Amino acid sequence: MQRVWRDYLQAFKGFLALAIGCAIMVAISTQFVIWCLKPGIELLFGESDSAAASEVPAFVAANPLIWVPVVMIAATLVRLIAQLGLATSVNKVGHRLVGRIQSQLFGNLIHADLGHLNKAHSGSYLSSVLFDAGLMREATTNGVVNYVQHTGIVVAALVSMAQIDWRMTLGVLLIGPVIGAVLGQYNRRTKKAAQGAMDETSTLSTAIMESLDGVKIVKINNREAYEQARVDAVIERRQKHVIKGANARASAAPMTEALTTIVLALVVAYAGWRAQSGAMTLGGFTAYIAFLGAAGQSLRQLANLQTVMAEGFTAARRLFTALDVAPEITDAPDAKPLGAFDRVTFDRVSFAYGDAPVLRDISFEARAGQSIALVGPSGSGKSTLLNLLPRFYDAVSGDIRFGDTPQRAVTLNSLRDRIALVSQDPFLFDDTIRANIAYGKPGASDDAIAQAVRDAAAEDFIAELPQGLDTRVGEGGSRLSGGQKQRIAIARAFLKDAPLLLLDEATSALDTQSEIKVQQALERLMAGRTTFIIAHRLSTVRHADQILVLKDGEIVERGTHDQLLNLNGLYAELAQTQFARPVAEAV
Numbered sequence: 255m256q257r258v259w260r261d262y263l264q265a266f267k268g269f270l271a272l273a274i275g276c277a278i279m280v281a282i283s284t285q286f287v288i289w290c291l292k293p294g295i296e297l298l299f300g301e302s303d304s305a306a307a308s309e310v311p312a313f314v315a316a317n318p319l320i321w322v323p324v325v326m327i328a329a330t331l332v333r334l335i336a337q338l339g340l341a342t343s344v345n346k347v348g349h350r351l352v353g354r355i356q357s358q359l360f361g362n363l364i365h366a367d368l369g370h371l372n373k374a375h376s377g378s379y380l381s382s383v384l385f386d387a388g389l390m391r392e393a394t395t396n397g398v399v400n401y402v403q404h405t406g407i408v409v410a411a412l413v414s415m416a417q418i419d420w421r422m423t424l425g426v427l428l429i430g431p432v433i434g435a436v437l438g439q440y441n442r443r444t445k446k447a448a449q450g451a452m453d454e455t456s457t458l459s460t461a462i463m464e465s466l467d468g469v470k471i472v473k474i475n476n477r478e479a480y481e482q483a484r485v486d487a488v489i490e491r492r493q494k495h496v497i498k499g500a501n502a503r504a505s506a507a508p509m510t511e512a513l514t515t516i517v518l519a520l521v522v523a524y525a526g527w528r529a530q531s532g533a534m535t536l537g538g539f540t541a542y543i544a545f546l547g548a549a550g551q552s553l554r555q556l557a558n559l560q561t562v563m564a565e566g567f568t569a570a571r572r573l574f575t576a577l578d579v580a581p582e583i584t585d586a587p588d589a590k591p592l593g594a595f596d597r598v599t600f601d602r603v604s605f606a607y608g609d610a611p612v613l614r615d616i617s618f619e620a621r622a623g624q625s626i627a628l629v630g631p632s633g634s635g636k637s638t639l640l641n642l643l644p645r646f647y648d649a650v651s652g653d654i655r656f657g658d659t660p661q662r663a664v665t666l667n668s669l670r671d672r673i674a675l676v677s678q679d680p681f682l683f684d685d686t687i688r689a690n691i692a693y694g695k696p697g698a699s700d701d702a703i704a705q706a707v708r709d710a711a712a713e714d715f716i717a718e719l720p721q722g723l724d725t726r727v728g729e730g731g732s733r734l735s736g737g738q739k740q741r742i743a744i745a746r747a748f749l750k751d752a753p754l755l756l757l758d759e760a761t762s763a764l765d766t767q768s769e770i771k772v773q774q775a776l777e778r779l780m781a782g783r784t785t786f787i788i789a790h791r792l793s794t795v796r797h798a799d800q801i802l803v804l805k806d807g808e809i810v811e812r813g814t815h816d817q818l819l820n821l822n823g824l825y826a827e828l829a830q831t832q833f834a835r836p837v838a839e840a841v
C-alpha cells in the first residue's frame with residue numbers, strides 16, 4: 255500500500271482527499287439520519303418530551319411534524335451528493351491508476367532484455383496488463399475508500415449506541431472478536447484462491463496465444479482436440495480457484511449477518527426488559543436497533559471487501575515483481591554516440607545463455623564494407639553471434655569494437671541506429687506497407703520511401719495492390735507472400751541506410767522469380783555496407799570477403815570460399831551437403 259501511495263496515488267492526493275472527505279460525509283449523514291429517529295419518535299409520539307426537546311433546536315421541538323422529516327430529507331440529500339462525489343472521484347483516480355500501470359508494464363516489457371523476455375511467458379504479461387491492474391485499482395481506490403467509510407459507520411454507530419445504552423453496547427462489542435476470527439478465516443481462503451486464479455489466468459492467456467500462434471501446426475497435425483483439452487484443463491483449474499474464492503466470499507457475508515442477527519435478538523430481549531422498567535424509550539430502542547442494523551450492514555460490506563483487498567494486493571505483488579525487473583543491457587554512464595568506424599572487431603568474445611557456453615573465444619576483424627558469411631551446422635552459434643552486435647545480449651567476456659571504440663562505450667540508440675536487420679521470416683506490423691517500410695526511419699519523405707521500394711524491387715507488386723503503399727498488410731503481414739514480405743523488410747533496411755547489416759538468409763533455394771528478385775535486392779543492399787550474413791546459399795558464400803565456419807561455438811575454419819574448399823575440412827563437407835546446389839556444379 256505504501257508503494258501504491260508513493261508511486262501512483264500521491265499524484266492524485268487532491269482527488270483522494272475529496273473521495274475520503276465524501277466517504278466520511280456519507281458515514282456522518284447516514285448516522286445523522288438514524289440519530290434523528292430517537293428525538294423524532296420521542297417528540298412525535300409525545301414520549302419523555304423534556305429529554306428529546308433538549309437534544310434538538312427549539313424550532314424543531316416546536317413543530318416536529320414538519321421539521322423532523324425535513325431535516326431527515328436534507329441529511330439524505332447531503333448523503334446523495336457525497337455519494338456522487340465519492341463515486342466520481344474514486345473512478346477518476348482508479349482508472350488513471352490502471353492506465354498508468356498498464357503503460358508502465360508495457361514500457362517495462364518493451365525495454366526488457368531479450369534474455370528476460372525469452373524466459374517470461376507472454377501470457378503472464380498479458381493477464382497482468384489486462385486484469386491485475388484492474389484488481390489493484392479496485393483494492394487501492396474503491397477498497398480503501400469503502401474501508402474508511404464503513405469503518406467510520408461502524409465506529410460512529412457504536413459511539414451512538416453507547417450514548418443510548420453503554421451496558422448493552424459493551425455486550426454487543428463482545429461479539430467483535432468472534433466476527434474478526436470468522437472474517438480472518440475467510441480472508442486466508444480468499445487470498446489463496448485469488449493467487450491460484452491469477453496464476454491460472456496467465457497460464458490460460460499463454461495457452462490461447464500459443465494455440466493461435468501455432469494454428470497451422472495444430473491443424474496439420476489434427477491436434478485441435480488436444481489443444482481444446484489442454485485449454486479446458488487450465489479453465490477447469492482456474493474455475494476451481496474462482497469457485498473456492500467465490501464460496502469463501504459468499505460465506506463470509508451471511509456468517510457476519512447471522513452473527514449480527516443473533517446479537518440483534520439478544521439486544522431486543524435486553525432492551526425489552528429495560529423498557530419494562532422504564533429505563534429505555536421507544537425512540538431510543540428504535541434508534542438503537544437502526545444503529546445496530548447500520549453497523550451490521552457495514553460489517554457485511556467490510557467482509558466483502560476482504561476478497562477485493564486480497565485479490566488487489568496479490569495482483570499488486572505480481573505487478574511489482576514484473577515492474578521491478580530492470581534491464582541489464584543499458585548505456586554506460588559515460589556512453590557516447592557511435593561515430594564512423596573503419597572496422598568491426600571481435601576480440602576473444604565468449605557467450606553463454608545462463609550456464610551453457612554457446613560461443614568460445616571468437617576473434618576476427620571485419621573491415622568496413624566487407625561481407626562476412628557465417629556458416630556451420632545447426633546450433634553452432636551463428637544467430638547468437640549476430641545477436642551480440644546490436645547488444646541483444648552482452649558477451650560474457652572479450653570485447654567487440656567498432657573502430658577503436660568498445661561496444662559498451664557507445665549508446666545503445668546510436669549503436670542500433672547504425673544496424674539494419676533482415677531476418678529469414680521478416681516481421682511486419684499490422685499497418686500499411688508505407689508505415690512498415692518507414693518503421694526504422696519515422697518521418698521519411700515519400701521520395702525516400704519510393705526509392706527504397708525501387709531498390710528492394712518491390713514496386714511491381716505494390717503497384718498492383720488496390721491501395722498501393724497504403725495497403726494494410728494484416729497481422730504479421732498475413733496478406734502478403736513470403737517473398738513480398740522479404741522485399742518490404744529489405745526496403746525497410748534500404749530506407750534505414752545503416753552502415754552495418756545483419757542478414758539471416760532465407761533457407762529456400764533460388765527457384766522462383768520472386769526469390770531471384772529478393773536475392774538481387776539483398777545484393778544491392780549489401781553493396782557498400784559491412785554485412786554479417788548467416789549464409790545458406792552457395793552464391794552468397796562464394797562472394798563473401800570472409801567466411802567464418804563455426805562448430806560448437808568456435809571458429810574452426812576461416813577464409814574465402816576457394817581457400818576453404820582447398821582445406822577440404824568442415825566447410826568443404828558443408829558445402830556439399832548444406833548449400834542449395836552441389837559445389838562441383840556451382841563452381
Ligand SMILES: Nc1ncnc2c1ncn2[C@@H]1O[C@H](COP(=O)(O)OP(=O)(O)OP(=O)(O)O)[C@@H](O)[C@H]1O
Pocket residue numbers: 372607612630631632633634635636637638639
Ligand atoms: N534463448 C536461448 N536460450 C538458451 N539457449 C539458446 C537460446 N538461443 C539459442 N540457444 C542455444 O544456443 C546454441 C546456439 O544457437 P544458435 O541459434 O546461435 O545456433 P545457429 O548456429 O544459429 O543454429 P541454426 O543454424 O539452427 O539457426 C544452441 O545450442 C541453442 O540451443
